[in-house]
Amino acid sequence: MSASSSALGMLGVNPNLDSDPSANAAIKPETAGDKARSALDAAIWDRERYSRQVLFPGVGEAGQQLLGHAHVAIVGVGATGAATAGLLARAGVGHLTLIDRDFVEPSNLQRQTLFDEEDALAALPKAEAARRHLARINSSIHVTAHIADLAPQNAPQLLAADLVLDCTDNFETRYLINDLCVRDGRPWIYAAAVGAYAATMNILPKPAGEAQPGEAEADTARRQYEYRGPTADPTACLACIFPSAPSGNLETCDTAGILSTAVNLAASIQATEALKYLTHQPHLMRRSLVSFDLWTPNAQGTLARSEISTGNPRTGCEVCDQRNFRALSGEQRPHITLCGRNSVQIHQHQHPIDLAALKSRLERLEEVRNARANGLLLRFTYSIYTLTVFPDGRALVQGTTDVGLARSLYARFLGS
């Protein structure tokens, strides 16, 4: 492992998932002639593949070329992320980075359109399962999978792309994305779906390049990214609209369930706005927070829809005006209770774990049942709890929302 890849490993990033391990099984030497022919085949194939999209005047040949050179980071590959990743892969976005901390379960299959029953049976990490499916949809793009929890330490590396798409289910991660993207002048797109409700908002921060007072040289260097197209006037950021996370009666997938169609609407709008940006047309991007209730029409019998303008940043906003990046500094980062799963994630333990050694240790314990590993994660059951452990030391404890209990189970089986 190289120095840089071991550094990524310490950040909870698995650097080894951007090529299919099984692809190494039967490689035969390739001649220069083979290479030239296969490049030509790929070009002809791609011309066919994208022909209908190129016909659309908003994209055209030039837009298609730009898409091929674009890099999008997708945070969360659950329902929204799977739909958005599928759309962008088919549209020919050249490089997708997928970041997800979770694994595929049977209850995901109703709406997480990239996954199938085999993924759920194998409890494959979502990022890797999605990468494998996307490779079968479009082999001419590059997909990188990171089985990781987005955290202040790894966010600058993982989100180094032209555009960041929020496909998460929690505001803690969204504030982290907002901090990083506002700091670095990188656009991102919020998307959310619960019940029959879908919402999305484009965040276009002040572009990087304008030096900020007191900013260290290293920060200026980190703000560099590849997008070299035109920019639009800044919009409001997430913290302009939601200075703190909505709470109280906020419904979650837990309480309200979710319709696959609402997810796909949010993903569709998000992906379309992404295509505008990546084809260098940010002036066409919506400057609003738009939401829909797909189930219950309003009194006039029309689609229940609301749209509020986000065209201007809010004076005094802690993030985009005062540039106080609390989420990025990692202040008060709590354990996370996951949506819809009655579970707690333990993520402060960033120490690598040898899953094979842990498995054989657990198999000697009478109280542990069903210890099984698939190379990317290890799962086992104790009493009514199921623990899922990842190689970076992160764990999901299912069967409780009690953080103290989850922590003690973690310490008991994995050490503190």
Ligand SMILES: [Zn+2]
């Ligand atoms: Zn703001």
